[in-house]
Amino acid sequence: MKSVRLARYFPILDWGRNYSRDTLSADMLAAIIVTIMLIPQSLAYALLAGLPPVVGLYASILPLIAYAIFGTSRTLAVGPVAVVSLMTASAAGAIAAQGTSEYLEAAITLAALSGVMLAVLGLLRLGFLANLLSHPVISGFITASGILIATSQLKHILGISAGGDNWPEMLSGLASAIGETNPWTLVLGIAATIFLFWVRSGAKPFLEKVGLSPRAATMTAKAGPVLAVIATIIAVITLDLASRGVKLVGAIPQGLPPFTVPSVDPGLIAQLWVPALLISIIGFVESVSVAQTLAAKRRQRITPDQELIGLGASNIASAFSGGYPVTGGFARSAVNFDAGAQTPAAGAYTAVGIALATLFLTPLLFNLPIATLAATIIVAVLSLVDLKTPVHLWHYSKADFTAHIATIGVTLAAGVELGVIAGVGTGLLLYLWKASRPHAAIVGRVPGTEHFRNVERHHVFTMPEIVSIRVDESLTYLNARWLEEFVLERVAERPELQHVILMFSAVNSVDASGLESLEAIAHRLTDGAIELHLSEVKGPVMDRLADTGFVKELSGKLFLSQADAFSTIAAQVEATKDGDPFQTCYVI
Amino acid sequence: MKSVRLARYFPILDWGRNYSRDTLSADMLAAIIVTIMLIPQSLAYALLAGLPPVVGLYASILPLIAYAIFGTSRTLAVGPVAVVSLMTASAAGAIAAQGTSEYLEAAITLAALSGVMLAVLGLLRLGFLANLLSHPVISGFITASGILIATSQLKHILGISAGGDNWPEMLSGLASAIGETNPWTLVLGIAATIFLFWVRSGAKPFLEKVGLSPRAATMTAKAGPVLAVIATIIAVITLDLASRGVKLVGAIPQGLPPFTVPSVDPGLIAQLWVPALLISIIGFVESVSVAQTLAAKRRQRITPDQELIGLGASNIASAFSGGYPVTGGFARSAVNFDAGAQTPAAGAYTAVGIALATLFLTPLLFNLPIATLAATIIVAVLSLVDLKTPVHLWHYSKADFTAHIATIGVTLAAGVELGVIAGVGTGLLLYLWKASRPHAAIVGRVPGTEHFRNVERHHVFTMPEIVSIRVDESLTYLNARWLEEFVLERVAERPELQHVILMFSAVNSVDASGLESLEAIAHRLTDGAIELHLSEVKGPVMDRLADTGFVKELSGKLFLSQADAFSTIAAQVEATKDGDPFQTCYVI
Structure with missing residues (x-):
């Protein structure tokens, strides 16, 4: 019993128990392929984060081991994305200039904060907060980020210096420095970019044509970035490009990740907690969606709340080993999966591979041009830019389109943090706007039946003294006031009104605000000498309403069916009319 | 045509057209009664706001005229609350110390900011944002505010100096200064408080007993605070209480409100916009609920979005005439209504009354003790404290109770601004939590019928190869990911599964995120060699889904009825089984 409970927080206890020799060799093979792919990627993403390349390697060692212990996906590969x-x-x-020790400290502290936040969200089972990021907001954010990232790397392809946190800044920075372009860097950068694009699209068919199996072709194509790294290093050495102004990675410290302690400076934490929260949520959403896609292919399951703990542990591990924020990446996880990884142990073996690279390979990377890494990034992120989604959204839902475009626009114009906040805000605003205007219909009886339908769409029978309102939504605080207004408006329109019937067939719940509004409606109708009746109240709703003053003091009656309500009240109205009650015949 | 459109923004054009002599005299009478009530109240609330008493009078002149032009309620009385x-x-x-000119400037700027915000919200028809304040949050906030206000006035009853923005600060301030209590002030304050409590509860029966009509008794009782003012002024003069340390209102500047220009200092606006927004929303919610209550009694209507414009105009008018934020008050509006006010013109006549008081009565108020005003406030606000609501909420809904208690707790402990924010935040969080976990059920066929019911509640027929999931909520971005998890979990549980049927009878809409999730479910099921079918999709939902890749590439079929879906697929499953397809007989 105890081990079952422990296994919930340590999934390793579950899969580790049945670890076999076959699984080991499958995991090892996958680890070797992912390691080869991860080395240039880690260096490149560290460059993108404005950090020394070795930090990317550090972030690809301990975090993977932490995820192997705490994560629930069998095949997710975490690391810098x-x-x-x-x-x-x-x-x-926003804290310090790139290259300073304060900048590195801020990055490490971000990993620590993000790790703690993710773990706490997981322990409190608050994973649902990620739902605040709708698909249109996420895809808008990813598209805009792709554009920003690609633009930010153009300076390395051109061999110039330029900065900027948003698109206008980046573009004007590039424009003002473009005269200083280094031609050698440009040629090398463009060649690497074209080669990597070809590797992405044309390499697989080519390899299959020369005789490789489809799977071997796919795996070999993934080594494309490593080939580009090797080729450009050779070019730098043979053509002496260093002396021609081509910027190189230079000396990378050799050795295992250092033990680092993240800052606990309250001032720094106050400045970083908002970006850390956004990084946590964006990272979590990206990671979970990758993990779910892969798990479904093998009919496995992941547990989102435990995933929060797994990613939290990874980021804490990153912070204590000189790394920066990490999460599950799409490309590397797909490679891991395709290469046949069976358990999270593959991630641990990858960590060993990267550690070995950090120990022995880094001197070989001295002559690696920055432009090669930039080309790797550009090719990787341009696939993130998705221009079809806005078109689809425009046709499918104007509200979702608005949230999507607002996210793209604000991200490009004002940077990633405001972009996410604007997206969440716009999405929530549109949702609340919709939730505060639910559907309700005035209904009347379809002649000759016991059915009641919307008076605007059907020829139905009604009486001026009675209005039947079908409420098509549960009553919550967001729409409670709307119901008050809707009912009172109908009352104000009809001076001859004597009875209001609320038909509750679609009301699944009534919260305290909904109840208050029902009471307010009841009081106001009583003030206007109008009776309020309810019909077709569902069992669970009735159970809760039964004990309240609202039902106890209801001026009218509770009816099981709307047909019963209408006919009973209609007869009552007829009976109280002056003169012969049968004067007007309403039977249809 | 044009006048109709204009009348939407200037309701005065509507009721002003039919203004008669009878209406005039009714409005005049109501105005006189409200004026008498408003003079001590305006002075007292200015004291509560930490402003010179005359500012309360200024805030009761032009704002009333602005509301008479732009407001839609016939009987709402605006002013300081x-x-x-x-x-x-x-x-x-938070900006400056009470009594400084910066403090006054901040109050005036608050009125201006709040006025502009209200007007903009009204013009953009964003009144629904007030829905974010649920009933439990509002009532919690009002209760806590009542406690804070009453506590803040105790120092005036004791005749000591004490401060504090929250309850712990106020209580410790009172405790440390209680030794300096002025006995004359205390006696006078307690006497005034007891008298005013009696006026509120016992005066009306007493006046009826001595021969007044019920209506006259009610109106006379409303003059209680004025009586207290007159009596304590006489006491101060005859007993020479000024020399015994009783604090007095002192010299009030005589004359009409000055023309003031609110500050446009960006630094000040940056500090004040959040409190201004909270003041706007709280004021709007309070005012609209009063206006709706009164309008319903005469079967009139108010327009919430136009009310925003009316209150916005009132606050802007207040800012330009030396006043501070105003809104529609409950007590004075009820008096106005009961006194027979017919149109907003009554408010304009009240403004004239207050202006006359400002011109001629202020010298008479020199000897008014501050303690009398404090007693007026204490008696008025203690009726705001509502201890029954938490008990009701506890029984009705734990989520609403939580939001209520969080609002009270944070308001008392950390002040009004954080209190409102905590209440809105808690309410939204609980709502989103609930919205992200909607109800869905695995259903099976009730034997011998075409009905499908929850497998957990009914004895129904199912097959291991088929799962039918009834989705009981519209698909939005808040619950879309939940549906993915729900479906994939069911799939992971059943290795023999071949078909998933989503029964959409209760799905009223599917947003873009819901569609993405449906596509993700479809892809993942296809990866697992499972077919996805839909049944009972509503017309409007189908209209939108029809053009999407999801429906075009659906692995399974669309069925009009769940019964049809189940029987068709069951037959198909039987047919593909090895051996005799009729080997197992599933007919029930």
């Missing part, structure tokens, strides 16, 4: 790297650059850049 | 005065004191107190 493009969007989170951009957000790190934006947040740390 | 208790809760908004407390909020003003809290916001201005």
Whole structure:
């Protein structure tokens, strides 16, 4: 029993128990392929985050081991990713200049804060907060981030210096420095970019044509970035490009990640908690969606709240080993999956691979041009830019389109943090606006039946003294006041009105504000000498309403069916009319 | 045509057209009664706001005229109110010390900002934002404000100096200064408080007993505060209480309100916009609920979005005439209504009454003790404290109870601004939590019928290869991811599953995120070799889904009825089983 409970927080206890030799060799193979892919990617994303390249390697060691212990996905590969790297650059850049020790400290502190936030959200089971990011907001944010990231790397392809946190700043920075373009860097950068684009699209068919199996072709194509790294290093050495002004990665410290302690300076934390929260949520959403996609392919499951704990542990591990915020990445997880990884142990083996690279390979990367890394990033992120979604959204839902475009616009114009906030805000505002205007219909009886339908759409029978209102939504505080206004408006329109019937067939719940509004409606109708009746109240709703003053003091009656309500009240109205009650015949 | 459109923004054009002599005399009578009530109240609320008493009078002149032009309620009386005065004191107190010109400037700027915000919200028809304040949050806030206000006035009853923005600060301030209590002030304050409590409860029966009609008794009782003012002024003069340390109102500047220009200092606006927004929303909610209550009694209507414009105009008028934030008050509006006011013109006549008082009566108020005003406030606000609501909420809804208690707790402990924010935040969080976990049920066929019911509540027929999921809520971005998890969990539980049927009978709409999730579900099921079918999709939902890739690429079929879906698929499953398809007989 105890081990079951423990296994909830340590999924490793679950899969680790049945670990076999076959699983080991499958995991090892996947780890080797992912390691090869991850080395250039880690360096490149550290560059994007404005950090020394080695920090990208550090962020790809301990975090993977932490995820292997706490994560629930069998195949997710965590580490530095493009969007989170951009957000790190934006947040740390607000604290200090790139290259300073304060900047590095800010990045490490972001990982620590984000780790703690993710873990706390997971322990409190608050994963649902990620729902605040709707699909249109996420896809808008990813598109805009892709554009920002690609633009931010153009300076490395051109070999110039330029900065900026948003698109206008970046573009004007590029424009003013474009005269200083280094031609060698440009040629090398463009060549690497074209090669990597080809690797992405044309390499697989080519490899299949020369005889590789489809799976081997796919795996070999993933080594494209490593090939670009090797080729450009050779070009730098043979053509002596360093002396021609091509910027290189330079000396990378050799050795395992250092033990670092994140800052607990309250001032720094006060400045970083908002970006850390945004990084946490964006990272979580990206990671969970990748993990779910892969889990479904093998009919496995992930647990989103435990995923929060897994990613939290990864980020805390990153902070204590000189790294920066990490999350589950799409490309590397897909490679891990396709390469046949069976358990999170593959991630741990990848960590060993990266650690070995940090120990022995870094001197070989001295001559690696920055432009090659920039080309890697540009090719990777341009696939994030999605121009079809706005078109689809425009046709499908104007509200969702608005949230999407607002997110893209604010992200490009004012940077990633305000972009996310604007997206969440716009989405919530539109949702609340809709939720505060639910549907309700005045209904009347379809002649010859016991059915009641909307008077605006059907030829139905009604009486001027009675109005039947079908409420098509649960009553919550967001729409409670609307119901008051809706009912009182109908009353103000009809001086001859004597009875209001609220038909509750679609009301699944009534919160305290809804109840208050019902009481307010009842009081106001009583003040106007109008009786209020209810019909077709569902069982669970009735259970809660039964004990309240509203039902106890109701001026009218409770009816099980709307047909019964209408006929009973209609007869009562007829009976109280002056003269012969049968004078007007309403039978249809 | 044009006048109709104009009348929407200037309701005065509507009721002003038919203004008769009878209406005039009714309005005049009501105005006289409200004026008498308003003079001590205006002075008292200005004191509560930490402003010179005359500012309360200024805030009761032009704002009333502006509301008469733009407001839609026939009987709402605007002016200074208790809760908004407390909020003003809290916001201005963060800028400067009471009694300084900066403090007054901050109060005037608050009125201007609040006026502009209200008017803009009205023009943009954003009144629904007030829905964010649920009934439990509002009542919690009002209760806590009542306690804070009453506590803040105790120092005037004791004749000591004490401060504080929250309850702990106020109580410790009172405790440390209680030794300096002025006995004359205390006696006078307690006497006034007891008298005013009696006026509120026992005066009406007494006056009826001595021969007044019920209506006259009610109206006379409303003059109680004026009587207290006159009696204590006489006591001060005859007993020479000024020399015994009883604090007096002192010299009030005589004359009409000055023309003031609110500050446009960006620094001040940056500090004040949040409290101004909270004041606007709280004031609007209070005012609209009063206006709706009164309008319903005469079967009239108010227009909430136009009310925003009316209150906005009132606050702007207040800012330009040396006043502070105002809104529609409950007590004075009820008096206005009961006194027979027919049109907003009554408010304009009240403004004239207050202007006359400002011109001629202020010298008479020199000897008015501050303690009398404090007693007026205490008696008025203690009726705001509502201890029954938490008990009702506890029984009715734990979520609403939580929001209520959080609002009271944070308001008392940390002041009004954080209190409102905490209440809105808690309410929204609980709502989103609930919205992200909607109801769905696995359903099966009730034997011998075409009905499908929840498998957990009914004995129904199901098949291991098919799962039918009834979705009981519209799909929005808040619950879209939940549906993905719900479906994939069911799939992970059942290795023999071949078909998923989503029964959409209760789905009224699907937003873009819901559509994305449906597509994700479809892809993941296809990856797992499971077919996805839909049944009972409503017309409007189908209209939108029809053009999407989701429906075009659906692996399974669309069925009009769930019964049809289940029987068709069950037959298909049987047919594909090995051996005799009729081997197992599932007919029930």
